Amino acid sequence: MPESSLSITLIEPKADAKVSVAAPAPKNAMQKLLEKLGLKRDIDLALHLPLRYEDETRITRLRDAREGDMIQIEGEVVESEVVYKPRRQLLVKLDDGSDVCTLRFFNFYPNQQKALSVGNRIRARGEVRGGFLGWTMLHPHCKPAGGDLPTALTPVYPTMAGMPQAYLRKAVLSGLARAELSDTFAPGDLSQINPHALWTLRQALQFLHHPTPDVSLDTLMDHSHPAWQRLKAEELLAQQLSQLQSRRARAELRAPPLQGKVGDTLHARLLAALPFALTGAQQRVGFEIAKDMARNVPMHRLLQGDVGAGKTVVAALAATICMDAGWQCALMAPTEILAEQHFRKLVSWLEPLGITTAWLIGSQKTKARREALAMIESGEAKLVVGTHAVIQDKVRFQNLALAIIDEQHRFGVAQRLALRSKASVGPGHGDDKAHPFEPHLLMMTATPIPRTLAMSYYADLDVSTLDELPPGRTPIVTKVVNEARRGEVVQRIRAQVAEGRQVYWVCPLIEESEALDLTNATETHAELSHALQQAAGPGAAPVQVGLLHSRMPTDEKKAVMADFVAGKTAVLVSTTVIEVGVDVPNASLMVVEHAERFGLSQLHQLRGRVGRGAAASACVLLYSTGDAPRLGEAARERLRAMAETNDGFEIARRDLEIRGPGEFLGARQSGDAMLRFADLATDAALLEWARQEAPMMLDRYPHLAEKHVQRWLGTKAEFLKA
Ligand code: ADP
Ligand code: MG
Secondary structure, X not given: OOHHHOOOOOOOOOOOOOOOOXXXXXXXXXXXXXXXXXXXXXXXXXXXXXXXXXXXXXXXXXXXXXXXXXXXXXXXXXXXXXXXXXXOEEEEEEXXXXXXXXXXXXXXXXXXXXXXXXXXXXXXXXXEEOOOOOEEEEOOEEEEOOOOOOOOOEEEOOOOOOOOHHHHHHHHHHHHHHOOOOOOOOHHHHOOOOOOOOOOHHHHHHHHHOOOOOOOHHXXXXXXXXXXXXXXXXXXXXXXXXXXXXHHHHHHOEOOOOOOOOOOOHHHHHHHHOOOOOOHHHHHHHHHHHHHHXXXXXXXXXXEEOOOOOHHHHHHHHHHHHHHOOOEEXXXXXXXXXXXXXXXXXXXXXHHHOOOEEEEOOOOOHHHHHHHHHHHHHOOOOEEEEOHHHHOOOOOOOOEEEEEEOOXXXXXXXXXXXXXXXXXXXXXXXXXXXXXXXXXXXXXEOOOXXXXXXXXXXXXXXEEEEOOOOOOOOOXXXXXXXXXXXXXXXXXXXXXXXXXXXXXXXXXXXXXXXXXXXXXXXXXXXXXXXXXXHHHOOOOXXXXXXXXXXXXXXXXXXXXXXXXXXXXOOEEEEOOOOOOOOOOOOEEEEEEOOHHHOOHHHHHHHHOOOOOOOOOOEEEEEEOOXXXXXXXXXXXXXXXXXXXXXXHHHHHHHHHHHHOHHHHHHHHOOOOOOOOOOOOOOOHHHHHHHHHHHHHHHHHOHHHHHHHHHHHHOOHHHHHOO
């Protein structure tokens, strides 16, 4: 039943009455929107599965309705009037013979009002509420009564502004009809996991797009239905195959073997010069990395370790091995502030050993950049540190052999690819001209993925884990505090400052509005400066409070950061949650405002900014419930996890539990979410199946394997291999 023929269903039920109704975009614009949704091929459309379903297969009598049900009713309009209290609205009373329901519209067109005039018979679909006025529905979808009822549930697809469901439904339907859906593996292959999962791909897709009304909606929503099992197995297999393909392809590539040397090497001298001994974990991962680099196949390793675990020194030691072998090394960080910290640290370690380090960032003066580029090209600079600027076209390395990416999840796949391409050094360097060298790649992240998950999921990545913090750290005490007790928190800040300690105050980014974000931070800054002064009493020396927000020019940001690092400011108010990785050991208190708005791993990252010195450190998570009586379940779980543990891996595990792995991994892939359907927490058995199946399929049925990967990943396949 084509919904486009309906004249009275134009308005989506939106709580906000100010929303204007956008006309659907013209046809070629629709095509563009489909592409934006990633729906280019027939198979993409066929794999675009419903978010949920609506049951339009039956009419419910109001007498049988339950509060909050999404139902369809049919009856006669017995009253229809526009009232102005409290604001302009259309109230329509619909009598279905068993009871009466008031339909309420805040937005309506004259023709809708006409369609809803007294005496007309109407079918209305919406969420029914009981209450003082009897049954009501807010902005129900309405159409003339009568007409066929569909026999399958109506799918509701993920969409975007300007793309109406009706259009998307038709597009998906025709994509599904045209797509080539022959099986790449037999339904029976899955029977060991689930004896009921004997569905072909075609059956599964047809069912999931148009399930019969007798299905248990729960099994569709939690993806446990056998049709879902088939799709999840398909998806996991595609993911494993593509990673396996890229692992095999990588094995064909060549990288300069960077063998560790004995004697008076940079590596030995840096180790000797460090003011601390390496932890056992640092030694172990250092060994894993060195072993990879010694091979003539490019390393592809993820170094994961909690904030403060000491990844930088591991990276620096890897760099010295590379330089000892006579090759260049590059280190890239996602922000200028972070890159600069690395630069300073590495220079302080390596300059005394005679190493020249080049510095490359986007906002650099032309002259400085030209000099840096020249040093990199001539090989005078053995080490290059910077931001994305490191992978720009103009940058030519003399002989790059090791690329290190810090906070790798903040970089896109394209950037990782670009960095790799920097390495193909010219002829004369390789032992084989057909095989230009690729650099070894070391990626670092402080948002750990539980180890088992990482190992099985990233079939194309070797994982090293720093699971031990350097000694001498006092654990951070975390307190969850209601916003109402802000005054006490200010006192506490005052006390810390009086002891010569420093404090971070983090305001949440307000995503909808950068301007609001700024006002908010500016106000907090003023308010805090004032309150600290009051708390100190008259005549006390003023407490210097710095302000850092995302819209400041880089120079200003740097100056503010430098003042804080130097201890000139005691308190730093910041919205710039992006500056993870800053290292100010004297900071011993972190206050996070509206902590309930932050993600769990984000909170953990923030907390990692304190507790870097020997002093006892604390983290105060201020929360506000707003108008609600209490915090939502997920927010409470996040804050509880923060209060209960300091362990990044435990945090990651809880995060996984609270959010579900699809989102969990997705967030870490900076936009290129890899799993749409499977859920690694609940689908471990399917993942294991896919892991075993993938190598066999690749060996025995390479064409089927390729077809499978193309079908599922299409043009993304290349990308995922980065
Ligand atoms: P992250 O893993 O978060 O990048 P860093 O590399 O910034 O951590 O290290 C955090 C701090 O710990 C730095 O000040 C660093 O010098 C120090 N550090 C690293 N390794 C050790 C160690 N083995 N013993 C003592 N301090 C260490
Ligand atoms: Mg770091």
